[in-house]
Amino acid sequence: MSTASRTWSPPATDGEQGLVRLPTDRRRRPARPGRRRLRARTRESVPLTRLGPGRRAVADGSAPGVEAVLLAAFAALMARYSGQARVAFGALTRGGSRVVGFDASADTSFAELLRQADRQLKEPAGGSADGDAPVGFALGTPRETAPYGELCLRVVPRDDAVELDAEYDAELFDEATVRRLTGHYRTLLEGAVADPARAVRDLEPQSPAELRTTLLAWNDTRTDLALHDGTIHGAFARRAAEMPDAVAVVDGDRRLTYADVDTAANRLAHHLWQLGVRHETLVGLCLERSAESLVSALAVMKAGGTYVPLDPAYPAARLAAMLTDADCRLVVTRDGLTDRLGLPSVRTVRLDGDAAEIAGRPAAPPDVTVAPDDLCYVIYTSGSTGRPKGIALRHAGVLNNLVDINTRFHVGPGDRVLALSSPGFDMSVYEFLGMTMAGGTVVVPARSWEKDASHWARLIREHRVTVWNSAPSLYELLVAHAERTGADLTSLRLSLCGGDWIPLTLPARVRALAPSLRFISLGGATEASIHSTVHEVTHVDPEWTSIPYGRPMANQRTYVLDAARRPVPAGVVGELHLAGDGLARGYIGDEQLTADRFFTWSYGPVVRERLYRTGDLARYDAGGRLELLGRVDFQVKIRGVRIETGEVEAAVARHPAVKACVVAAQGATGDDRRLVAHAVRRPGHRVTAGELRHHTASLLPAAMVPAAFVLLDALPLTPNGKVDRASLPAPRAADADGGQAGDVWERRVADAWQRILEAGPPGPDDDFFAVGGDSLAAMRIVQLIDPHLPVAEFFGHPTVRKLAARLRTLAAEGDGTQGLPE
Known part of the structure; x- marks a missing residue:
């Protein structure tokens, strides 16, 4: 969630030696003289008599001998810790110092590792491994200091036991982390020697008590939330009955009460029913953010159907692909947007053109039964196969997440949120449905100003908005605007920030503008009903490389597994898997992809748990808090x-x-x-x-x-x-084919453009959007040029020459901000 470097290293690539670099507690910094090295001694030794049927290979010195057994066990542990199929590390044995390498792929047996260890130990040492290996293994060495830079496990065989301690860099590792590693070595060693035929992937480094902690205690999230009938539209209807005259939506000059929205949704639901919408019928919603977005989503669900958000800003080809994939029965839209759909055969309901007919439908809700496990919406995300994939979400899963947020953070009547998220982004579900089921108010930005941070700030002040909900990039634009202009954000009491890495400096910057605000980091996946993990940022540790991903939310669970789908210990990197009430049913029309990403899993005390494989790399800290680290794929x-x-x-x-x-x-x-x-x-x-x-x-x-x-x-x-x-080569800087920008206005625009795009000087007539600019980059440029300038001016004047001319005109009319939002 930050731009800082990570504390882990990926597996070695083809052709590399495979030297292991362990995940650390603190970020690696350049070496300096005098770094502290400490020893962590284990009080318990490993009695050789406890090592099971294979103990004789250790106890009587027969081949493979004691050294090979202990070295092979360390290789197996490094394979489990690093996730590498080949591991290499320093080894200091009676035969000298060397770098040893092992083929430790998941199917390799411990017996095979023993043979590899025995063979390498019989070879002459190739010289000192000093400085080559960050991690090392020292066997009964008389040396006081091991020659490995970050961590060295020292194993000393006695007459009837193996004693363990470790020497480590105290600026990288905590003592508790090192003690945990030595404990994992002891546990794995006992299991390996007891059954040498077991594969590396089946050697469990965690004790039964540790597994109960990581799998059960850290997932003890069962919470009795007030879900009532278990449907989203049912939750809204209850609010409408309790507070019919309260304002549900502010959309420009319009104020729609809860009764207004509920009645309009009932009428539209009857209309959709007459047109054939039944149980889980997929209905497209091609609408901009508006009061009608809320009405239409509720109407589809009240009719028993499933809505599919279609962002009108998408290209027609993209919308057509989504409609075809979902096989939508009809689309709710308005007259000005029908040409965006690209499929003339799709039947449309036009909220403006069909208004008279819809108004004649009954005002009471239709007599339709919807169950908690029925689908509420299908939302499309990018697909690795070259086409978008539709994720099918259930009422119960989405409702669980929305109610959890509202309950956890006391969201209710009197709260207000801006509707900033795209209809195709699932954070918009909270803005329209989550806020209103809590009794709060949705404030919709004006369509022509919806990308202006100055407009957001004005709405926050005018409507006393209390909840901010967005990805970090939009939040940073608001904060940058307020820092430059002194905009009043003090009404904000809660920020829900998710969907991307959160800059480490953002929480403090926000609190400087809204001192009473609670800053919440949310993580998860669309496939698990918006959010699955939560962390309240009360402070930012200087040693953090990212804002923590947090802990599982109510009735949701998280597991960090290796490539063999086995749980990894705290501190070890694995792939994050999600489970619990939020999981989607799967992907529309793609059983193979559903089977690949969703599967049933059992391990130890966990039996038949349905998991979603996120593709995110993560790890637990010692207390069960998740840290997100990256991706296992190219997403x-x-x-x-x-x-x-x-x-x-x-x-x-x-x-x-x-x-x-x-x-x-x-x-x-x-x-x-x-x-x-x-x-x-x-x-x-x-x-x-x-x-x-x-x-x-x-x-x-x-x-x-x-x-x-x-x-x-x-x-x-x-x-x-x-x-x-x-x-892959980086793009070259743009050629300044238009020559040097002219007067002060053109230079002002060109400098901002060049700074944000990180490109060469733009030509006066280069089109901003044709050379790689996008709407968010345009918003950042406007912040640099003039925080009061509407971003719509940039869209209307997308070249250096045109925007400079517009700025001159505005300056001639007054102070350059006349007629612009405050």
């Missing part, structure tokens, strides 16, 4: 939007001039992160970056269009023929 997040690079690559490759394409994220996490497409041209074909951008924008939402296109004759490859992503 990225750009300003809170989940993007499968495979889908972007497929879209770019649909251009007839493109032979192949690789898309990667460049830059640090946060606002500076951007997508870069590396496209290989077909022989004899010519294409420009601008043409590829226009082509891709016709197929994908704006957030998924690469900010830069690099044209190549061939992709760089590794020796084994795979794409060498580390060698």
Whole structure:
């Protein structure tokens, strides 16, 4: 969640030695003289008589001998800790100092590791391993100090026992972490020697008590939430009955009460029923953020159907693909948006054109039974196969999350939230449905100003907005605006921030503007009903590299598993899996993908738990708090939007001039992160970056269009023929083909443009959006030029020359802010 470096290292790549670097408690810094090294001694030894049927191999010195057994056990532990199929580390034995390497893939048996250890120990030592290996293993060495930089496990066989201690760098590791590692070595050693035929993946380093803690105690989240009939629209209807005259939605000059919304939703639900909507019928909602968005979502659910949000800002081709994949029976929209749908055969309900007919329907709710496990909505996210995937969510799962947030943070009547999230982003579900089921009010930004931080600040002040809900990138824009202008944000009491890495400095910056605010970090996945983990940021530790991902929310559970689907100990990196009431039913029309990502799992005290495999790398700290570390695949997040690079690559490759394409994220996490497409041209074909951008924008939402296109004759490859992503060239700075910007106004615009895009000087007539700019970058540029300037002015004047001319005009009319929001 931050832009800082991580404290873990990925597995070694092909051709590397595989030296193990353990995950640390604190970030690695450049070496300096005088770093503290400490010893952590275990009080308990490992009696050899307790080692089971294999104890004779250790006790009587027969081949493989004591050294080989103890060394092989350490290799197995390093394989489990690092997730590497090949592990290498320093070894200091009676034969000298060396680097030893092991093939420790999951299917390798401990007996095979024994043979590898025995063979290497019989070879002459190749010299000192000093300085080569961060991690080492020392066997009964008389040396006082082991020659390994970060951690060395010292194992001393006695007459009838094995004694353990460790020497470690105290600036990287806590003593408790090192003691935990020695305990894991002891447990694994006992199990390995008791049954040498067991595979590495089956050697359990955690004790039964430790497993009960990680699997059960840290997942003890059962909470009796007031879910009543277990449906989202039922929760809203109860609020409408309790407080019919309270304002549910503020949309410009309109104020819709709870009774207004409930009655309008009932009438539309009857209309949808007459048009054939029944149990779990999929109905598209192609609407901008508005009061009608809330009415329509409730109406579909009241009719027994399942709504599918369709963002009108998406390209027509994207909307058509979603409609086809979902097989929507009809689409609720309005007259001005029908041409966006791209499928003339889809039946539409036009809220404006059909208003008279809808108004004639009954005001009471339809007599339809909806169960908690029925679908409430299907939301589409980026798909790695080249097409978007629809995630099917249940009423009970979504309701559990919304009620948990409202209960946990005391959200209720009197609270207000801005509706900032895109309809296709599941954080919008909380804004419209979560807030209103709590009795609060949704404030909808004006359509022409919805991307202006100055407009958000004005709405916060005018409506005394109390809850902020967004990805970090939008939050930073608001904070930057308030820091520059002194905008009043003191009404905010709660911020719900999720969907992307949170900059470490953001909580303090927000509290400086809203001192009573509670800053909440939320994590999870759309496949688990919006949010699954929670952490309240009360402080930021200087040693943190990211804001903690937190602990599982009510009735939800988290597991960190290795590639063999076995739980990893605290501090060890694995893949995050989610479980509990929030899990989706699966993916619409894709049973294979559903089976790949959702599966039933049992281990130790956990029996037949349904899990969702997130693809996120994570680890627990000693107290069970999660830290998010990255991805196991090529999925990225750009300003809170989940993007499968495979889908972007497929879209770019649909251009007839493109032979192949690789898309990667460049830059640090946060606002500076951007997508870069590396496209290989077909022989004899010519294409420009601008043409590829226009082509891709016709197929994908704006957030998924690469900010830069690099044209190549061939992709760089590794020796084994795979794409060498580390060698993909960075985009070159834009040529200043328009010459140096002219007067002070043009220089002001060009400087801001260049700073945000991190490119060369723009030409006066370069179109901002044609050279890689997007709406969020435009908002950041406007903040630099003039915090009071509406971002709509940038959209209307997207070149240096045009925007500079507009600024001159505004300055001539007054002080440059006349007619602009405060």
